[in-house]
Every structure is written in structure tokens, then in C-alpha cells.
Amino acid sequence: ILLNPPLIIDPPMNKRTGEFKKVSGKILKQIVINEGEWLCYPAKVGPLVIYIYFHQMFMELGCSLANLFELATADDLRKKPDAVLVYGIQNNIVPVFFHDEENNILVGVISGKPEFGYFGYLKKMALTLHNIVMMKKSKMPFHGAMVKLSLTNGTEVTVLLMGDTGAGKSETLEALRALGNANINEPVKHIKEMVIIADDMGSLEIGPDGKIRGYGTETGAFVRLDDLQPGYAFGQIDRAIIMSPQKVNARAVLPVTTVENILHGYPVDIILYANNYEAEDGSPIIEQFKSAEEALRVFREGIVMSKGTTTSTGVVRTYFANVFGPPQYKELYDPLAVEYFKTAFESGVYVGQLRTRLGVSGCEMTGPKEGAKALLQLIIDWKKKQ
16 A cells, blocks of 8 residues: 555544444344455554455545554465454444354444444444454453653653543643653753554553563554644644544544554553543642552543543543443453552552543643643652662
8 A cells, every 4th residue: 555645534424423332243144245345454453463344435544544553464464364344334233343253253344324434433443353352362451552751861661541532641642742852951851762652552461570561553643633732743744644624523643653662562660540530629640549449440430521532522431441342341351450450569560540631621731731741750750769
């Protein structure tokens, strides 16, 4: 695939609604495929390979996958894929996924109706399939952003910010990048390198040494233009695919990292829940949890103030801030979460919450900036104690 950005498109929809339903495989019998109308993008989604088939009516959305997921290699294609996604079938069903028991493979299906003509459906269904496969492998998927930070004083820390869409994860990290670059005259606070491991979704595993390691899924980012620093997207325009720039929730798909970074497996030092709904009331911007049980209660409740990126509004509660697999497989996810959070506390990982205030009116820009300052100070102070 060859794209020459910038590419500006205006898909039929600019929001995603509802959850993906888990159904039986009988739905396959309702699908009619005319092979001449379809293309396949074999995507590396983290360590997995997912064949993403898209109908020609969604050509611009299907091709935009090249800015989000690494293209599978020839070696990858010699093996059976980990999952299959079919986008654009002539059927009225809502987006669903199921386990094809006969072929022992996960399948996601999205209708070709105009209301599903939004890149978020394509991305999130692929990530849902990833999350389910990882749970079955005893890995813990997360909805969040993960970065490895290197300061000029030699400090290296890997931070995982977990939270729902619009919680302020990417915004806080972008503010941290700007802050670290601005502090070049304060060597202890200057960020030498910022490696993105996961922008939206990833997974954790417990290594043989008892440490938790983190992996990503996407090499690109699907970001809201409104929440970026002014002019940032246009500074990256030679790499950008911009969607619905004239509408609310305008988005850009930008390459942000490499497949080597997302598959490296970095030991995690700090895990924070992105809390975007609590206004400034004297509470600390960053608060450390005292126990795994306390942390699990906050992460499990998954509260977020909706930012309008989906059709939900107001305060929303989502199991572990992740509707993409864990709620449909609670019997798999809950024991994993308990095990991983206990391991985090036992191995000395800093676990807490970061109040981004992104969902509080008037704090959309100041909240992530203050959060970034607090996070940078936490990294400096916390590493001194190690």
C-alpha cells in the first residue's frame, strides 16, 4: 500500500455508538461475500496478526489502517491469523464478534450501513479481538497509553496511564512532552527521549522475574484535533490522515511509534488511572493507592466524564474503562486483574490515579498541563527513593 499524505476525508459518521456484542457463529450463514468488492489489510495488532477485510465502499477508511497498524510480513502470512475482521457486509446487524468454533478463530463483523462508516469502528473492533485473544493467553489487556521516559539525568521510567476514551491520557502525555522539551535549562527535568509503547490499547504480562512488562498494539494514533496543542496536527501534516475536519470530534491518524517499540516488552514502573471528572477540590493531582484492593475498586469502576467522542454523555461507568472485551469476558478478566494488581504492589510498582480534569468545563487545556507537571515531579521524586 502506498499513501501520499496529507489525506483529508469526510466519512459518513464522526462518532461511534454502543458496544460490540458477543454472539454465536451462526451469523456467518447470513453473510454474502462478493470477492471482487473486497480487499484485505493484514494488520500486526501488537504481537497478533488480524486479517481485516473491508468492502470497497469503505476504501478510504480501510486504507487509513496503514497509518495505524503495521502491515503483516510475508512470514506472518504463512501462519494462520489470530483473528479475522469483516467490515462492510450487506446486513443490518450491529457490530458483533464471535468465536468460530469449527475453525477455532475469533471473527468480528461490522455492517456496511452508513452509520458504521467511522474509523473508530474499524480500530476498536480490531482491538477488541486483540484483547480477547490476549486474555485467553493469560495476558491482561488495558485501555490506556504507555510511554518510556528518559531524562537527561539518567532517570528512565515506564508509565502506564489507564482510562476510557476522553480521560486525558494522550493529552497529558503530549503536555508532558512539551513540558520536558521546555525545561532544557533545568537538566533534572529535561526529557531526553519519550518512547511511545501504547497509544490507546495494549497488554501486560508477568515475566519470569516477577516483573510486569507492557506491550502496545498500534504504531499510529487516532487523535482528536481539538485536544492537541494548537497547530500540532498541521506540523505533522506530511504524515497525517485527517477525518471530518469541519465537524465536532475531527480526527487525525498519525504514525507515532515503531513496531519494535510496541513489541519490546518494557518493565512497568508506574500505573495511574486517568481521572478526568473530579474538579479541583484540594485533592492531590496524583494520589497513590495504599493497596491492591483500593486500586482494583477504582480501576474496576472505570468512571469517566464523557467527552462526546461517542454518543454517550455525562458521567459513564465502564468495567476497567474498557468496553472492548473485558466486560464480555469478565470470568477471564477479573482473576487476571486481581493477579496483576497484586503483582504490581508486590514488585514495587507505583499504583495510583492522576486527576487530568479533561472532562471538567474550563480545564480542558490546563488540566492535562497541571497533570503533566505533577507526573514529571512524581518521576523525579519517586526514582530518588528507589
